[in-house]
Amino acid sequence: MYSTIIPTKVYYDQKPGTSGLRKPVKTFQQEHYTENFIQSIFEVLKDNLNGALVVGGDGRYYCKEAVKKIIRIAAANGIKQLIIGQNGILSTPAVSTIIRKYKTLGGIVLTASHNPGGPNADFGIKLNCENGGPAPDSITEKIYEITKTLKSYSIVPTIDIDITKIQSNSVQVDGRTCIIDVIDSVEDYVMLMKEIFDFPNIKKLFDGNSEKGEFKILVDCLNGVTGPYAKRIFGMELGVDNENIVHATPLEDFGGLHPDPNLTYAADMVNTVRNGIYNMGAAFDGDGDRNMIIGKNAFFVTPSDSLAVLAAHLKIIPYFQKTGVKGYARSMPTSTAIDRVAKHTGISCFEVPTGWKYFGNLMDAARISLCGEESFGTGSDHIREKDGIWACLAWLNIISELGKPIEDILKDHWHKYGRNFYLRYDYENCDSDDANKVMSTIEAKIGEPNFISSKLSYNNKQYTIVKADNYSYKDSIDGSVAIKQGFRILFDDDSRIIYRLSGTGSTGATIRIYVECYEPDKSNIMKDVHEVLKPLISMALELSELQKHTGREKPSVIT
Numbered sequence: 308m309y310s311t312i313i314p315t316k317v318y319y320d321q322k323p324g325t326s327g328l329r330k331p332v333k334t335f336q337q338e339h340y341t342e343n344f345i346q347s348i349f350e351v352l353k354d355n356l357n358g359a360l361v362v363g364g365d366g367r368y369y370c371k372e373a374v375k376k377i378i379r380i381a382a383a384n385g386i387k388q389l390i391i392g393q394n395g396i397l398s399t400p401a402v403s404t405i406i407r408k409y410k411t412l413g414g415i416v417l418t419a420s421h422n423p424g425g426p427n428a429d430f431g432i433k434l435n436c437e438n439g440g441p442a443p444d445s446i447t448e449k450i451y452e453i454t455k456t457l458k459s460y461s462i463v464p465t466i467d468i469d470i471t472k473i474q475s476n477s478v479q480v481d482g483r484t485c486i487i488d489v490i491d492s493v494e495d496y497v498m499l500m501k502e503i504f505d506f507p508n509i510k511k512l513f514d515g516n517s518e519k520g521e522f523k524i525l526v527d528c529l530n531g532v533t534g535p536y537a538k539r540i541f542g543m544e545l546g547v548d549n550e551n552i553v554h555a556t557p558l559e560d561f562g563g564l565h566p567d568p569n570l571t572y573a574a575d576m577v578n579t580v581r582n583g584i585y586n587m588g589a590a591f592d593g594d595g596d597r598n599m600i601i602g603k604n605a606f607f608v609t610p611s612d613s614l615a616v617l618a619a620h621l622k623i624i625p626y627f628q629k630t631g632v633k634g635y636a637r638s639m640p641t642s643t644a645i646d647r648v649a650k651h652t653g654i655s656c657f658e659v660p661t662g663w664k665y666f667g668n669l670m671d672a673a674r675i676s677l678c679g680e681e682s683f684g685t686g687s688d689h690i691r692e693k694d695g696i697w698a699c700l701a702w703l704n705i706i707s708e709l710g711k712p713i714e715d716i717l718k719d720h721w722h723k724y725g726r727n728f729y730l731r732y733d734y735e736n737c738d739s740d741d742a743n744k745v746m747s748t749i750e751a752k753i754g755e756p757n758f759i760s761s762k763l764s765y766n767n768k769q770y771t772i773v774k775a776d777n778y779s780y781k782d783s784i785d786g787s788v789a790i791k792q793g794f795r796i797l798f799d800d801d802s803r804i805i806y807r808l809s810g811t812g813s814t815g816a817t818i819r820i821y822v823e824c825y826e827p828d829k830s831n832i833m834k835d836v837h838e839v840l841k842p843l844i845s846m847a848l849e850l851s852e853l854q855k856h857t858g859r860e861k862p863s864v865i866t
Contacts, residue, residue, distance in 0.1 A: 308478060310382070314459050317338070321343065321344050325662045326663065328433070344432055345460070346460035346461065347640065351449050356386050356412075358411060358412040360415065361390045364397065364565075366396050367561070368559040378466055380461065381485070384468055391490070396494070399594040400697065405495050407690060408789065412437050416433040422593070468487050472489060482492075484757050492535060497702075503700075504629060504660050505708075509707050511707065513545055523584060525576060526541055527590040529554050531592060531595065536696055538555055567593075568695070570865075592683070592695065596686075596695055597684050600698070602714045610680070610681050610685065611645070613685060614679035615727075617677060617705070617723075633676045634654055636669055639795070645679070657669055657783075660780050663693055666686075666691075673688075681821070717834075718832075725829075729822070729823045731866070733818075737857050738815060742817075742856075745853050748796070748856065749806050753776070759775055770843075794807075
């Protein structure tokens with residue numbers, strides 16, 4: 308076979324966001340659009356193609372077509388080997404697993420993560436590097452710069468590989484050999500999980516022979532990529548009834564479900580667990596890197612609390628008994644609950660910008676073992692991505708060892724460390740100009756003389772500002788700098804208000820407001836979170852003039 312060069316036109320909107328390029332499907336379907344971005348990736352990789360590249364995604368609409376284009380462009384650019392998940396299916400954690408296991412030069416992940424799927428919804432392309440993690444800003448910026456000047460791309464239009472069958476193919480392109488392997492999407496990831504966790508002890512939870520009877524879990528895959536992984540791990544390996552693993556078939560439009568595991572979009576699972584039959588509920592997003600955990604009667608575990616509890620009990624998990632606990636890290640907007648665990652245990656805790664790529668250097672340098680984001684992302688140094696199923700298994704390992712229900716584990720944690728009350732308000736699909744007005748309003752106010760040390764009040768509650776800034780971060784490993792990562796207002800009682808524009812949407816803008824306060828008094832830890840945080844929310848909305856600029860009466864999602 309022979310490659311051919313196709314003249315193209317430049318698209319100027321291919322700047323990757325927090326985790327890859329995400330756009331509506333119809334944008335990717337434009338002539339040359341997908342090809343341009345893929346070619347730009349290979350331009351960055353061109354000096355390092357004598358190895359393997361992993362390819363797979365969450366199975367959303369346009370995924371299979373994009374896989375075919377990647378195969379044809381990769382072969383034309385001289386890639387030595389492609390490792391592709393069967394049917395184009397690979398969860399984001401599985402891609403990282405395979406990259407690290409087989410020491411490939413990286414991977415291309417086809418996903419828009421927790422964004423909706425279908426012909427009228429979203430698609431995404433993300434490059435992962437040889438450590439298994441998302442490409443850093445320095446790489447994505449190179450890709451973007453190439454997209455703005457690209458004149459042509461190379462392709463082998465005659466390659467046609469059946470990705471529905473596990474097989475190995477060898478094709479000759481321009482006198483070079485390209486090996487294209489279609490592999491089992493699940494096997495390598497399952498093997499890794501069995502090395503990390505105590506599967507025999509976890510399995511005892513579900514066999515009904517314990518003193519407290521059978522432990523029942525409801526697993527909701529939201530018709531995303533985790534279905535095959537959940538069936539194998541929870542069903543075959545751990546003995547969970549198949550009827551308790553729902554929405555487990557990956558569908559191109561996620562069956563009309565919104566694949567974002569939160570209280571709003573996973574409401575069916577939450578309502579089912581609320582009836583008291585189940586001891587635990589777990590939901591995962593479209594590409595399998597996010598998770599939501601709830602206890603009996605739908606007792607909600609915030610992602611920040613989940614991270615802190617895992618940190619406090621990490622040594623229960625066999626993997627960490629072997630490797631030790633090196634450190635913790637959280638994204639800046641994530642609750643400081645894990646900081647309190649770190650202080651108590653004498654283990655370092657790092658604060659980084661939002662985006663999993665910022666954890667990668669710390670893990671590669673053996674500085675951290677556990678990390679997480681308030682946006683339902685939790686993971687460890689077993690791979691370089693957040694990992695939804697890993698987080699659920701970590702909870703199950705802890706529950707099986709402690710012999711306590713989720714609610715009691717969390718209450719015990721609050722009694723020991725105090726409680727960080729925390730809420731996030733999301734205003735989705737705002738007009739971009741309106742969102743920028745909100746952020747400009749905040750920037751102007753925190754830049755006013757004497758703003759720091761001034762007081763904000765709500766009814767009889769008063770807060771003194773001790774710091775206000777637009778968060779910036781200098782990487783302690785490579786010295787790279789990330790600026791303008793979100794506005795912070797910090798108070799003298801450890802309360803916080805944070806504002807960010809999300810970088811994961813495909814259209815418009817999502818404004819996120821985070822509020823947090825710390826309550827050390829054990830008698831107050833069971834108060835209603837909305838009531839406790841009402842003063843901070845009211846002040847945050849007033850400061851930003853959000854309703855005035857956007858016309859929004861209420862947020863799209865509260866978590």
